[in-house]
Amino acid sequence: MQGVIELSPGELDLVKTMQCGQTFCWNTVSGTPLYDADATNRFYTTVDNEILIVWQEDRGGDLYYEATGELDTSVESLFRLHEPLQDEVLPQISKDDVMEEAVNQHQGIRIIQDEFLPCLISYLCSPQMRIPRIKELVNSIMEEYGATMEYKGHQLQRFPSLYELSNISERKLRRMKLGYRSKYVESAVNTLIKGDINQDQLQDMDYRTAHNELKELHGVGDKVADCVLLFSLGFTEAFPLDTWAQQAIQSYYPEHHVEDDYHATAENMRNYFGADYAGYAQEYLFHHVRSQEQAPQPVPA
DNA sequence: ATCCAGGATGTAT
DNA sequence: ATACATCATGGA
Secondary structure, eight states: OEEEEOOOTTSOOHHHHHHSSSOSSOEETTOOOGGGOOTTOOEEEEETTEEEEEEESSTTSOEEEEESSOOSSOHHHHTTTTSOIIIIIHHHHOOSHHHHHHHHHTTTOOOOOOOHHHHHHHHHTOTTOOHHHHHHHHHHHHHHHSOEEEETTEEEEOOOOHHHHTTOOHHHHHHTTOGGGHHHHHHHHHHHHHTSSOHHHHHTSOHHHHHHHHTTSTTOOHHHHHHHHHHTSOOTTOOOOOHHHHHHHHHHOGGGOOTTOHHHHHHHHHHHHOGGGHHHHHHHHHHHHHHHHHSOOOOOO
16 A cells, blocks of 8 residues: 655654654664654554555655555544644644744644554653653564564564553563563553453543543553543643643743643643644644753853 | 653552 | 652663
C-alpha cells in the first residue's frame, strides 16, 4: 500500500512533529536516531500490525507513504490532517503574543495519533525521565519483544502486540533499566490482557470519564492520562501538565496557574485556548519553552 | 558529590 | 483533600 497526500504550505512539518517530544513510537528507516533526523529521513511506526513509512520530499511539502500491507487506519488520521492547521487550528489558539510567537516559530507541528498500546507503554516509562532516555527505553522494548519486519532491505522493528508483551515481567523490565516504572508496564499489560480496559470503550467516553478510567491503570496519573488521551485517543481538549508546561504557565500565564491543583490549572488553560484545540496549544507551548531552554543562552554583558 | 528529569504512589495528617 | 517521602537510572 502506498500513496501521497497533497498538502498546502504550513500544514505539516514532519520532522518537527516527530522531534518535538510528543511521540516515542516512531523511528527512522535509515537507523539515524530520531532526534538526529532531518528532512531527508523517512520515518516509520507500527500501524495495524504493519509497518508504515512516511516522508516529505520537500520540507513541509506533500506527504508520501508506504506500508508493508493493507491498513485499516488512514494516514490522514494519524496526523489529524482533517483539521486545517492554518485556517482553523492555529487562528483559534493564537490568543496572545506568546502563543502567536510559538505558532510562528514552529509552523507545521501536528498532534500525532499513535496506537493506544505503544503510546500508553511509552508514557508509562516517562515519569522522571529525560525525553531522549524515554525513547531509548521504548526502542529497547521494541527490540526485546517486537518482531522484525523487512522493508526494501531494511530491518525495521515493530512495536510488540499485546500478545507479544504477555511474556513481559518486572524483572526483565528492570534489567532493561526501566527502574521503578517496570511494575507500571507489567501491571498495565496484565490489565489490558484481562480486557478490563480497552481502547474502544475509552473512545466512547467523554473526556473526563476517559481520564478517570485511564487512571485506574497502575502508574497512570493525571499527566500520563492526558498524554494518552491527546496523543493516541484523539481527545484534543486534553492539556497535559508536565514540568515544562507548568513552567511555561507560571511565567507566561500566571493568572491561570493554580498551585498544586492539576485539574483547575488544566481547565483554566482549556477554557482560555478553547476546548476544541487546547491540546495543540499545549504542544506549541511545550515545544516553545523547550527550544528556548535548549538554545544557547545569551551571555549577559 | 548533588541535583534533576514529559510523575505517580503510598502513607500520614 | 493536602503534605511529604520514596522510587531507578543517567547525565550535567
